[in-house]
Amino acid sequence: MAHPSRDDCPEEFSLTRRKLMVGGALFVGGVLLSPEVSAQTLGAAAPEVSTSFMEVSSLLIDHHLDAQIGSRMAAAMLRLHPTLAQDIGAIIEIAKKKNARIVEDFFADIPEGNLKDTALAIISAWYTGVVENSSTAEVFAFETALMYQPTHDVMTIPTYAISGPNGWNAQAPPLGNMPAF
Incomplete structure (x- = not known):
């Protein structure tokens, strides 16, 4: 009976079932351990925090926010x-006591310290698109960050893409009337 592998194929390039299974397991493990999946898993583990986060965010920020x-x-x-x-929870309670609909109705009543820092951190996260100020911070909102919205029609977001954020597949504009020498 003939050997199942080709004679001209070097052994290091041979793909066996065992190598395929080990590679697949490593790939799946890497995907499950990635930061984005970990953040989504943590968000799914605490849906009540996510719901109350969106509730307090809508009180602190008068914009349409992406859930x-x-x-x-x-x-x-x-x-x-x-x-x-x-x-x-404490910030929401303060807002409910004041029957607040917008941030100006209750923000002055939030006591200085941890609660005020938390409220400012939430506002900052929505406007900047990141939750911490570090060189390794994960970006959550780039083109939807609220700091770009007031000038969205006149200011381009810094990017290396030719036609703007997420515009990597756009056709480059044609060059106009190049001089002939």
């Missing part, structure tokens, strides 16, 4: 600030 980005932000902030759930 998916909010869920990821809540998970990341929960990792950085373990008391986030309690702080959000």
Whole structure:
């Protein structure tokens, strides 16, 4: 009976079932351990924090906010600030006591310290698109970061893409009337 592998194929390039299974297991393990999946898993593990995070965010910020980005932000902030759930609950209670609909109705009543820092951190995260100020910070919102919205029609977001953020596949504009020498 003939050997199942080709004679001209070097052994190091031969793909056996065992190599395929080990490679697949390593790939799946790498995907499950990636930061984005970990943040989504943490967000799924604490849906009540994500829901209350969106509630307090809508009170603190008078803009349309993306719930998916909010869920990821809540998970990341929960990792950085373990008391986030309690702080959000206290901020919501203060807003309910004042029957607040916008931030100006209750922000002055938030006491200085941890609660005010949490409220400012949530506002900062939505406007900047990151939850911490470091060179390794994960970006949650780039083109949807609120700091770009007021000037969206006149200012381009810094990018290396030719036609703007996420425009990597766009056709380059044609060059106009190049001089002939």
